[in-house]
Amino acid sequence: MARRKITNSQIVCLTLLWGILCYMLLAYSKEINFYTVFTLVASGIIVFVPIYKNKKHQDK
Numbered sequence: 001m002a003r004r005k006i007t008n009s010q011i012v013c014l015t016l017l018w019g020i021l022c023y024m025l026l027a028y029s030k031e032i033n034f035y036t037v038f039t040l041v042a043s044g045i046i047v048f049v050p051i052y053k054n055k056k057h058q059d060k
Contacts, residue, residue: 006054018047 022040029036 005058006051011051011055014047014051018043 021043025036025039026032
């Protein structure tokens, strides 16, 4: 299966969207607890690991 390349503009858009969602989660939550922090970390992993892997394959 061929991997689809992610362009730099797509990476910027994904990062900005993720940042906006994290800000909204922190701004509108009543309290910051373990569940909130876990959600931020898990979403960061889901967003940034594929970006890292894609960039690593583009450098080769």
